[in-house]
Amino acid sequence: MRTMLAAFIIAGSIAAAAPAYAHHSFAAEFDADKPVKLVGTVTKIEWTNPHAWFYIDVMDEAGKVANWGWELGSPTSLVRLGWTRNSLKIGTVVTVEGSRSRDGSNTANARNITLNSTGQKLFGASSQAQVP
């Protein structure tokens, strides 16, 4: 019984430090300790649930091009925040910041998107960013 009580207390202390609800954990996918900032041209947008993705072609100093995928929140939420599927057009040059994937692929979560032509930040939907 004492063991059981100890288990409850441990579980309680862990739970108190965990979110009560988790719809999706970006932390399972991306590493907050691996920040990445890239400039590239938008090649594709996937307006899919549960999360939207967009892709950019990034050229390195040697002129080699790599395609990077960036994950966003759900289209449901993005629409309510003022996005449309045309908010990010193919061919647009953007600067994107986020955290790199844990699996080493060319993917990251998108924390900030800036349109290079105007310097405008696109629809910040997070707490620290501007909201339309």
Added chain:
Amino acid sequence: MRRLVISAWVVIVSAVALAQGGGGILTGVVTGPTGAPVPNAPVQAKNRQGGAIVRAVTSADGRYRLAPLPAGSYDISISMPCCAFEPFARQDIAIQAGQTRQLDMRLAEGVSLNTLGDDPGTLAAVLRNRAKVPRGPVPRLAGRPDFSGVWLANEDRYPEPPALLPWAAAALQERLGNALKDAPHTRCLPQGLPTPASIGPFMAKTVQTPSLLVVLFEDSGGFRQIFLDGRPHPPDPDPSWVGHSIGKWDGDTLVVDTIGYNDKSWIGIYPHSEMLHVTERIRRPDVGHLEIRVVFDDPGAFSRPWNQTLNWELAPAEEVVAYVCENNKAEHLVGK
């Protein structure tokens, strides 16, 4: 009712404080990982001796003030809507009578990693700014309150963890150790009970008739039926993601009883068994609000029933949208 209970606590706490010759004050600023102030953060102080609770919400500049606090030791906690910030907990903060103590709290970044479009707190602020939550009398239908509407489904602002049986505690540890990579929602399966995805940034729509309450939600499956026509539960319902729900009126409160769950869904991050029995007491205190007091009773997973209070807000300018889950690139989910 909740407000009354909270007020009652404050009154009791105040009375004790006065009897002891004045209480102390705990005040400070709540900031996020960048140092920016966090508004609307629900701050709670729980007395370690008597369990009395005092609560405050941070202002636009992130400030809070908990007063009066009778002399004693307190556990301080903050739980923000999932998942832009990690929850905060600090135990054993001593308060003396007549003392003003400063406690600034910095919230760490949550598992959403500040991804664009994934912060329920920002979404809630945008919706409230677009259309004010209305006040006024509750519409009625066939002599009962009508719960119909499109709702911003807020989480319990002051959640208490359930008392988990050892297997459930072990399952929770495994989930946390894997950064929640196996959450059903990440594989396009329904998540969250009693209504899947009824948490920000998703919304729910209730449609009521005299014999049926339907809840439309933005997750796989998409709907819950709550039968109001007096039928009983089936004797041995097949397990499902949303269970079998029947509702009976207790005055202006609808009491919804649900059994027949599978054991695949998560209650937030917590596991449960097929023995789960959920009771929801739903009322609409005014046109703009739905209060749902939930009791999760599961002798297969919890050592005692677990309570949550959800306060949903009417979102008159919004609509639920179709939700077909098609691709989450689950191959990228590697945990830790």
